[in-house]
Each structure stands twice: as structure tokens, then as C-alpha cells.
Amino acid sequence: MAEHNEQQFLSRVRRALGRSNRSGKPLTTPDLGFTDQIRSAIKRTRNRQDADFSALADILKTAAPEINLGVEFTDTADRMRSAMMARIEQADPEWGDKKTVTAWRHPLLERLELDAALSRLNVPLYYPPVAVSAADDFSNAECDEFKTRAAKATVGITAADFCLADTGTLVLRNRPDHPRIVSLLPSIHMAAMTMNQLLLDFTELYAILSDEFRQGMDTVTNAMTFVSGPSKTADIEATLVHGAHGPRQVCLFILRGE
Amino acid sequence: MTHNPENYRQGARRAISNPTLQASIANLQERLGKGTAEAYQRLKEGPALRLKAHEMRMSAIDNLDGLLRQLAGKVRENGGSVYFAKDAAAAVNYCLEVAEKNGVRRVVKGKSMITEEINLNPALESAGIETVETDLGEYLVQMAGEPPSHMIAPAIHKIRRDIGRLFTEKLGVTYTENPSELTRIARRALRDKFISADMGITGCNLACAETGHAVLVSNEGNIRMTTTLPRVHVAIMGMERIVANLFDLDIMIRLLCRGAAAQKISTYVSHIGGPRAPGQLDGPDAFHLVVLDNGRTKILGDTTFREILGCIRCAGCLNVCPVYRKIGGHAYGAAYVGPVGAVVTPLLTGINNGRHLCRGETLCGACKAACPVDLDIPRMLVALREKLAYGDEHWQVKPDGMAERAAMGIWSFLVTHPPLYDAAFRTCAHIQRLLPMEGNMIRRLPPPFNTWTRKRDMMPLADISFTRKIRNP
Ligand code: SF4
Numbered sequence: 207m208a209e210h211n212e213q214q215f216l217s218r219v220r221r222a223l224g225r226s227n228r229s230g231k232p233l234t235t236p237d238l239g240f241t242d243q244i245r246s247a248i249k250r251t252r253n254r255q256d257a258d259f260s261a262l263a264d265i266l267k268t269a270a271p272e273i274n275l276g277v278e279f280t281d282t283a284d285r286m287r288s289a290m291m292a293r294i295e296q297a298d299p300e301w302g303d304k305k306t307v308t309a310w311r312h313p314l315l316e317r318l319e320l321d322a323a324l325s326r327l328n329v330p331l332y333y334p335p336v337a338v339s340a341a342d343d344f345s346n347a348e349c350d351e352f353k354t355r356a357a358k359a360t361v362g363i364t365a366a367d368f369c370l371a372d373t374g375t376l377v378l379r380n381r382p383d384h385p386r387i388v389s390l391l392p393s394i395h396m397a398a399m400t401m402n403q404l405l406l407d408f409t410e411l412y413a414i415l416s417d418e419f420r421q422g423m424d425t426v427t428n429a430m431t432f433v434s435g436p437s438k439t440a441d442i443e444a445t446l447v448h449g450a451h452g453p454r455q456v457c458l459f460i461l462r463g464e
Numbered sequence: 465m466t467h468n469p470e471n472y473r474q475g476a477r478r479a480i481s482n483p484t485l486q487a488s489i490a491n492l493q494e495r496l497g498k499g500t501a502e503a504y505q506r507l508k509e510g511p512a513l514r515l516k517a518h519e520m521r522m523s524a525i526d527n528l529d530g531l532l533r534q535l536a537g538k539v540r541e542n543g544g545s546v547y548f549a550k551d552a553a554a555a556v557n558y559c560l561e562v563a564e565k566n567g568v569r570r571v572v573k574g575k576s577m578i579t580e581e582i583n584l585n586p587a588l589e590s591a592g593i594e595t596v597e598t599d600l601g602e603y604l605v606q607m608a609g610e611p612p613s614h615m616i617a618p619a620i621h622k623i624r625r626d627i628g629r630l631f632t633e634k635l636g637v638t639y640t641e642n643p644s645e646l647t648r649i650a651r652r653a654l655r656d657k658f659i660s661a662d663m664g665i666t667g668c669n670l671a672c673a674e675t676g677h678a679v680l681v682s683n684e685g686n687i688r689m690t691t692t693l694p695r696v697h698v699a700i701m702g703m704e705r706i707v708a709n710l711f712d713l714d715i716m717i718r719l720l721c722r723g724a725a726a727q728k729i730s731t732y733v734s735h736i737g738g739p740r741a742p743g744q745l746d747g748p749d750a751f752h753l754v755v756l757d758n759g760r761t762k763i764l765g766d767t768t769f770r771e772i773l774g775c776i777r778c779a780g781c782l783n784v785c786p787v788y789r790k791i792g793g794h795a796y797g798a799a800y801v802g803p804v805g806a807v808v809t810p811l812l813t814g815i816n817n818g819r820h821l822c823r824g825e826t827l828c829g830a831c832k833a834a835c836p837v838d839l840d841i842p843r844m845l846v847a848l849r850e851k852l853a854y855g856d857e858h859w860q861v862k863p864d865g866m867a868e869r870a871a872m873g874i875w876s877f878l879v880t881h882p883p884l885y886d887a888a889f890r891t892c893a894h895i896q897r898l899l900p901m902e903g904n905m906i907r908r909l910p911p912p913f914n915t916w917t918r919k920r921d922m923m924p925l926a927d928i929s930f931t932r933k934i935r936n937p
Pocket of ligand 1: 723774776778779780782831835836838839841
């Protein structure tokens with residue numbers, strides 16, 4: 207049924223385009239000569255030195271305030287942790303009486319030793335459950351339980367795949383251990399990353415994604431999200447208000463020198 | 465929603481006599497119209513990127529059959545389902561089937577014009593499914609029982625006092641008219657809906673054929689909620705909203721956000737490529753992509769109007785249109801309003817039916833300059849008027865405005881016969897002395913010309929015509 211539908215639909219489209227119905231022509235994806243641009247963008251990103259990353263950091267510093275994104279640069283993991291703790295201490299719980307934190311399981315976040323620091327503040331920290339094996343899936347109950355925790359959390363901590371300096375955009379890709387609700391449901395979203403994950407702009411990002419995709423990698427994943435600052439709306443008399451549905455604050459912590 | 469010349473006139477009159485609405489649209493246009501023009505200037509490729517994007521859109525449209533096949537293949541490979549819907553009824557039925565199969569009782573919706581086009585909400589509601597709009601502006605107009613009046617600022621016609629009262633009445637909260645407070649109230653009310661919804665329905669700003677992703681933008685985060693929390697996600701796209709690959713996507717997304725809200729990028733851009741994979745904790749268990757025709761292949765088949773399929777529904781043209789500025793969205797009486805609506809609505813619902821829409825615009829060209837993909841809306845408006853004047857078989861247009869045509873016939877005869885022209889005008893110059901004058905202007909013309917002078921005076925003809933002056937100085 208669906209098969210038949212689709213064929214009829216597509217042959218109507220073909221007819222409208224004035225092509226013969228049984229056009230056996232293989233599909234050619236129109237490529238308006240961008241391949242060179244992709245190549246040069248990739249080369250640029252690969253050859254970046256420390257000084258180039260500092261220049262990107264400067265661009266980010268101007269872009270971030272425009273979209274109300276907080277950015278903090280730190281030199282060590284310890285400093286980054288203290289910076290995060292300072293903000294968590296100030297945060298007020300919004301969706302429950304108790305302040306809680308939820309975070310991705312991620313190597314960079316592990317280095318921050320958040321558990322110990324948060325237990326000193328007496329703030330519970332919830333990680334996503336671990337699947338027993340790669341082929342093992344979560345039950346509905348497990349998914350729901352984590353959803354409830356994330357929905358009550360005051361702060362959600364993620365590790366960005368990239369940050370685009372030009373727009374202050376965080377790129378978050380959906381992978382096991384990296385649930386997307388951690389950057390969505392809590393009142394405050396904190397993201398960690400290292401300097402070398404800075405890119406200039408969308409063109410560089412999409413060039414990298416294109417290139418990896420064409421090599422057969424699952425690079426866009428089944429849910430890739432760009433986050434540029436806190437959730438906002440201007441639907442009431444065009445007045446800007448933060449925290450429409452997503453986090454009302456977003457802060458990015460960048461580890462220098464790595 | 466219905467549109468016809470009478471509703472159009474009434475809607476326009478109502479909007480013009482509503483000072484708050486006039487002020488809010490003016491304010492919106494001042495901010496976004498100007499902002500968008502500046503945002504194009506600041507593109508790293510310069511404003512000429514719009515022309516490149518135009519080429520890109522047209523190339524995608526010319527390859528629509530191949531791209532759609534590629535997209536469908538990719539989405540299925542990624543674990544999603546694809547349904548090709550011939551018309552509104554097919555799309556609505558598919559949504560209802562999916563809802564029934566999954567025992568859906570509550571639907572949350574991301575803002576989408578296409579679901580307005582197919583009239584989805586009433587169908588869901590009458591199947592006993594609670595349907596909640598989650599974009600704050602849409603939520604407000606849904607609560608008030610009104611249609612949206614702007615494609616990206618649906619509640620532009622509402623002022624904070626109305627909203628405060630609406631919330632007190634419908635949600636039972638204490639009255640406030642502070643936008644932050646009001647937003648917080650809606651945030652809480654909608655949060656429960658998101659968490660308990662069984663199905664999320666969204667539109668699709670663009671789909672990437674190469675990778676099989678539906679790309680959706682939002683500032684509020686409601687799209688992310690809608691595509692992440694419920695068990696089932698259905699995305700509905702117009703069949704033309706497709707880009708070939710990630711590289712084109714880069715350019716289109718940047719232009720879309722600039723055209724829509726003069727932003728470099730909206731707060732969230734979601735690339736949805738299928739359901740939750742094993743080992744992932746969130747995301748829907750099922751993802752459906754509905755590709756809608758509903759009259760689009762007919763547009764595709766006519767090269768005069770094919771260009772309008774390049775539209776990415778950013779609403780940029782609304783933010784500069786002098787007609788929209790005065791008459792607002794409701795007068796258009798359809799899902800798509802403003803300049804783009806004046807072209808698309810007649811094409812989708814019948815040119816004779818929508819004759820007032822393409823005639824209502826001024827052909828000033830502001831929309832073309834504001835369009836991120838440089839669509840020539842004025843050209844298409846004129847082409848529609850031409851179909852109306854002469855009739856058209858493909859579009860089943862009956863000639864309309866015979867009187868005007870006859871008048872134009874006489875006119876063209878006169879101007880090509882100078883002695884007759886001269887005689888006719890000298891006669892008129894004599895007769896006009898009988899008309900009521902005020903100062904040196906004619907107050908009223910006799911029927912059938914009196915509609916012209918109903919709201920304005922007219923300059924009388926000169927005693928000696930220009931031609932005579934030139935000939936006998
Ligand atoms: S016609 Fe152009 S400006 Fe108007 S909505 Fe479509 S893409 Fe935007």
C-alpha cells in the first residue's frame with residue numbers, strides 16, 4: 207500500500223517535471239561546486255595552532271553576550287570544577303524543593319570529579335544508567351525514571367562536541383550515555399569542553415560532518431542539536447523573556463591548554 | 465478559515481481600525497524588517513548569498529523526484545517510516561492511524577503552518593485526542609480559539625492585558641500582565657503536557673536528502689521537547705522543503721534564521737534522523753515522516769509558478785510588506801499569509817477563489833528584497849493577475865474582471881490613435897466642469913468611476929494637453 211502510494215507520488219512529481227516516467231537515469235545529487243570549499247574548510251580546521259584557537263576564543267567572547275551565553279575559560283580541571291560549583295551553589299531549584307544535578311557520562315566530566323564536590327555541597331548527582339552490554343536496551347521503566355530525574359533537576363551538565371565561535375553555538379550529538387534531555391529539562395545547562403573543540407562557524411562544522419558522513423561514519427547521529435544560548439521567546443508583545451521551555455541559563459566552561 | 469473577497473475586505477477594515485494591532489505590526493516590521501536587511505549584509509559571503517541560495521533551491525526543486533527518493537531511503541535506513549500523502553485527507557488519516565495504533569490520548573505540537581494547511585487539529589480533537597500547541601504564541605491563540613496571524617509570531621495581534629485575562633480565565637491563575645510571569649505560567653502548564661504526551665507532531669523546516677534528517681528550528685525549545693519526550697514523533701513536510709546535502713543545509717539554515725527573525729541562528733536547531741536507538745535513554749520509539757503534496761505537483765508542473773516552491777516559509781516577506789502591515793494576517797483567511805500567501809493560497813485553493821489575495825498586494829517589490837532565497841513574488845502576482853484576466857485551462861481559471869478588460873481595450877485603442885485620443889480628452893476636459901469641485905480638485909466622479917473618488921479627490925484634466933503644448937509652444 208505505502209509502496210504503491212510512494213511510486214504513484216513520485217511518478218506524479220516526475221511527470222510535473224517533464225521527465226519520462228521510467229527515467230532510468232541514476233540520481234545525481236546537484237553539487238553546485240562546493241566540494242572545494244569543503245576541502246579547504248577541513249584543511250583549515252586541521253591545521254589550527256594554539257594562537258588560532260586563542261583567536262577563536264576572542265571571537266566567542268564577543269558573540270556570547272549577544273545571546274546571553276555565559277563562558278568561562280579555566281586552565282585546569284580543578285579550576286573548572288570550582289567554577290561550576292560556584293554557579294551550582296547559587297542556583298535555585300525550580301522544579302522541586304531540592305537542588306539536584308544530572309550529568310552525562312563523559313571522560314571530560316569524569317576528570318572533574320563532580321561526585322565528591324557535589325556531595326560536599328550536599329547536592330545529589332544523577333548519571334544516566336549504564337546499559338549492561340552494547341546490544342542491551344533499556345526498559346521503559348528505566349527511561350522513565352531518568353526522565354523524571356532530569357525533569358526535576360536544577361542543573362544539567364553535558365560535554366559539547368564542538369562550539370562555534372561566531373555564534374556561540376554548542377553542538378550536541380545524541381549517543382548512549384549522552385541523553386539529550388540533560389541539556390533540555392533542567393533549569394540551567396552547563397557544558398564543558400576543551401579549547402581544541404572550537405570551530406569558527408557553521409560552514410566549518412558542516413564541512414567536517416559532510417566529510418565524515420561521506421566516509422560512512424554515523425556523524426550526524428539520530429539527533430544532533432545546536433544550542434545557542436538559553437531558551438527564549440518574544441511572543442508576548444515582542445518582549446524578550448528567557449526560559450520559555452528549555453533552560454533559562456546556559457554556561458560553557460572551556461579548558462585551556464589541551 | 466475561509467477566504468473570499470468579502471472576508472478580506474472586512475478583515476482588512478477590522479485590522480485598520482484596531483490601533484493596538486497597527487502598533488504591534490508596525491513595531492514588528494520596524495525591528496525585523498530592518499534587522500533582516502542588515503543581517504544579510506553581515507553574511508560572510510555577502511548578501512549575494514541569497515542569489516546562490518535561489519539557485520540552490522531551484523536546483524533542488526528540479527531534482528525533486530530523485531531527492532525525495534533518496535530522502536525516503538535514508539529515513540527508512542535510519543529506522544524511521546515515510547509516508548507520501550497525496551492530499552490533506554491522506555496526511556490527516558495517516559496521523560490518525562498512527563495515533564490509534566499507539567493508543568495516543570494526548571498530542572503536543574510544535575509550531576507548523578503545514579498542519580494548519582491540512583487542518584489537523586480539529587481532526588485529532590474529534591478523534592478524542594487532546595491536542596496542545598506548545599509554541600507560546602500558538603498556545604495563546606489556541607487558548608483564545610483564534611487562528612494565528614503571523615507565520616512566526618502567531619500572537620502578534622494580542623496585547624499583554626488580553627493574555628493576562630486569558631490566563632486568569634482559562635488557567636485560573638492570579639492576574640498578571642508581566643511578560644516574564646506570563647511566560648513562567650505557560651512554561652509550567654506546558655511542562656506537564658510535554659511529559660505526559662504520547663505523541664509529538666511537528667512540521668519540518670528542511671529535510672536533508674543525503675543524510676535523511678528532518679531539520680527544525682525554534683527559540684523556545686518546544687520543538688526539542690516535542691521531538692524528544694513523547695513515544696511517537698510525526699514530522700510533516702511540504703514535499704518541496706528539501707535540500708540535497710549538508711553543505712546546502714549550512715547555507716539554507718543560516719538564511720532561514722536571518723529571514724525569519726534577523727538572527728544569525730535560532731536558539732535551537734534539531735536534526736532528527738530517526739527513532740531512539742538501543743542503549744539510548746531518550747527520543748521517540750517511532751519516527752514518521754509525512755511528505756505532503758496537496759496541490760504542490762500542480763505548481764511544480766507550471767514553470768511560471770514553480771519558483772514559489774523555493775519558499776522556505778521564513779515569513780521574512782511579511783515583515784516588510786506594506787499591505788500586511790495594514791491589514792494583518794487574519795484578513796488573508798488562510799494558513800499562509802502576507803506576500804507568500806498571496807501567491808501560494810490562490811495556487812493551492814484555486815486562483816478564482818483567491819483572486820482578491822493576488823490583487824490586494826501592491827507589487828512594490830519589498831518582499832523580493834527581503835526574501836532569503838530571492839523569490840520573485842511580484843512577478844508571480846502579476847502572472848496570477850494575468851491568468852485572471854485571460855483565463856487559463858491548466859489552472860481552470862475563468863476570466864474575471866471583464867469590465868476592466870473592456871476598459872483597457874478602449875484605452876489601448878485610444879492611445880494608438882492620437883487624433884481620437886485628443887478628441888476624447890478634449891471632450892472630457894469640457895464635461896468635467898459639471899463635476900463637483902473642491903479647491904481645484906474633483907470631489908466625486910460619476911458611476912462607475914465613483915469608487916475611485918470615494919476615499920480621494922482627483923486632479924482635473926489640464927485645459928491644454930501635454931501633446932498640444934509640445935506641438936504649439
Ligand atoms: S517567499 Fe521568501 S521571504 Fe516569504 S516566506 Fe518564503 S522564503 Fe520567506
